[in-house]
Amino acid sequence: MAVALVFVSSGCSWIDLIKDELDNSDVVEAGQNAVRRQAGNENSAQAGNDNRNELEKVLDQTREDELARSIQMQQERTRDLQMQREIFDLLEDPNGRFSITFWNNSNIDEKKIILTEFLAEVQQIMGTSVKKEIEFFRENSGLRAKYTTQKRLRINEYQFISNFWDKIRLWDFDGDYDYFNVLIHEVRHAYQIEAVYNLSENKHIVSDETLFCWERNFPPNYVEYEIDPQSYFAQPIEWDAFNFSKSYKYLNGITPVYEGSWIK
Numbered sequence: 001m002a003v004a005l006v007f008v009s010s011g012c013s014w015i016d017l018i019k020d021e022l023d024n025s026d027v028v029e030a031g032q033n034a035v036r037r038q039a040g041n042e043n044s045a046q047a048g049n050d051n052r053n054e055l056e057k058v059l060d061q062t063r064e065d066e067l068a069r070s071i072q073m074q075q076e077r078t079r080d081l082q083m084q085r086e087i088f089d090l091l092e093d094p095n096g097r098f099s100i101t102f103w104n105n106s107n108i109d110e111k112k113i114i115l116t117e118f119l120a121e122v123q124q125i126m127g128t129s130v131k132k133e134i135e136f137f138r139e140n141s142g143l144r145a146k147y148t149t150q151k152r153l154r155i156n157e158y159q160f161i162s163n164f165w166d167k168i169r170l171w172d173f174d175g176d177y178d179y180f181n182v183l184i185h186e187v188r189h190a191y192q193i194e195a196v197y198n199l200s201e202n203k204h205i206v207s208d209e210t211l212f213c214w215e216r217n218f219p220p221n222y223v224e225y226e227i228d229p230q231s232y233f234a235q236p237i238e239w240d241a242f243n244f245s246k247s248y249k250y251l252n253g254i255t256p257v258y259e260g261s262w263i264k
């Protein structure tokens with residue numbers, strides 16, 4: 001689940017999406033009706049009064065399953081957008097410690113501290129349990145970050161070293177402020193793993209369908225970028241992590257295997 005690319009934060013209007021999600025009263029009401037109907041059916045069945053034929057029972061069950069699925073997806077989506085908004089509010093505060101101005105005026109050691117502080121903030125919002133200390137390494141390659149099975153975030157500091165001539169040698173260097181997006185992307189992988197394997201003390205709000213798709217995508221079914229870039233971006237856990245970190249430009253032209261809560 002490494003990120004081997006340069007990310008650029010996009011100005012996509014996700015606030016509009018959040019507005020759409022705030023009014024989900026129809027879904028909640030539909031869910032309450034389904035619960036009432038189910039309770040009614042059970043009571044009738046117990047009393048021997050269930051006059052539905054087998055086909056009607058199957059159809060009712062199918063409708064209830066579909067409704068339950070829809071409610072779960074709505075809850076997942078609302079939660080994802082809420083976390084995303086809280087995280088990006090931190091970045092978009094022009095006078096904040098995570099602003100681009102502050103970052104660009106910081107040296108490499110200060111940048112490491114800033115990213116470590118940002119990790120703590122992101123974890124507070126997402127309820128994840130990645131180890132607090134980031135492991136920085138320096139490697140002249142496109143590998144930017146990786147989340148390890150030891151719950152450790154590793155970041156290649158090579159692209160924010162201060163030596164201009166080192167930077168200019170990199171094939172795709174276009175700024176290092178997007179390391180924040182990289183960090184968010186990797187913590188999202190931690191969130192996925194914790195949700196699927198129920199590892200967090202905090203209950204992550206993820207639908208059964210998404211949990212199924214994520215779990216099925218974990219190794220050995222994970223596709224590395226070097227093997228097939230299209231499949232890399234299209235696979236459920238990468239599609240999700242790129243969307244969550246607002247690294248949209250890498251998803252242009254990619255047809256996802258599963259969109260999760262990021263359906264437009």
Ligand SMILES: [Zn+2]
Pocket residue numbers: 001002003185189237238241
């Ligand atoms: Zn990834």
